[in-house]
Amino acid sequence: MKTPIKIYLTAAAFITASAFMGCSNSKTNNASYEADTANKAAIAHKDTTADGLKADTAKKKLDDKASKFLVKGCEANMYVIELGEMAGTHATNADVKAFGVQIATTHKALNTDILKQAFNASFKLPGGIDTDHAKKLKDLDKKKGADFDKAFLSTATDAIKKTADDYGDAHLNLPPSSTKDLANAAMGKLVTELNNAATLQGSIK
Incomplete structure (x- = not known):
């Protein structure tokens, strides 16, 4: 399986964002x-401001926390998108296939929101998924039939839960800001996904 390196954008958004969204080519190969x-x-x-005075420390801390959340959230969403798209083509159970399509669509929308935040703040976003997630996708791609369906649901549940934890942390710990609002708005969608995954896991034999 080839894991595509991509951010899910409209063509116009990609053009405006490409200046600050680099590829994952660090020494650790970590996106x-x-x-x-x-x-x-x-x-x-x-x-440091133009006149040499220190900038607002609180603003600096907010920028640091927000940028780390946006980077982590972006990469996590890309991973869930890859999982969902794989299920859309590999799953044998129709409900599992539909769930895969649904989470891919939802997390593309979540990453569009992250892109807007990052662009407004001139933050860089990862250009692809991290190596550990790429390995999990490769392992999942080897499974077939009902084994794939079960493994996908388990893997997707874990990924969505970790994503929800990150969004929840931002919801609780970021001071009032547009990034905090973004995290708040996503929580209901992530909880719904976890509930749907649990229901499917209970129905798959």
Whole structure:
């Protein structure tokens, strides 16, 4: 299986975003590492104003927390999208297939929201999934029939739960901001996905 390296954007959005969305080509081959490193450097650079005075410390901390959440959320959403699209073509159970299509669609929308936030703040986003997620996709791709359906539901549940935890952390710990609002708005969708996955797991023999 070839794991595509992509961010899910409209053509126009891709053109405007391409200036700050680099590929995952760090020494660790970790898609999020490069983005986090670049954002940390950019935030540190903005810490000093033109007249040499220190910028608002609270603003710097907010930028740091927000950028880390957006990077992690973007990569996690790309992973769920890959899982969902694989289920859309590999699953044998019609409900599992439909669930895969649904989560792919939902997480594309979540990443569109993240893209807007990142673009407005000039934050860099990862250009692909991390290596551990790529390995999990490769392992899942080897399974067939009912074995695939069961493995997909287990893998997707774990991925969505971790994503929900990250969004929940941002919801609880970020100070009032547009990034916090983004996290708040997504929580209901993620909880619904987890409930639907649990229902499907209970129905698959």
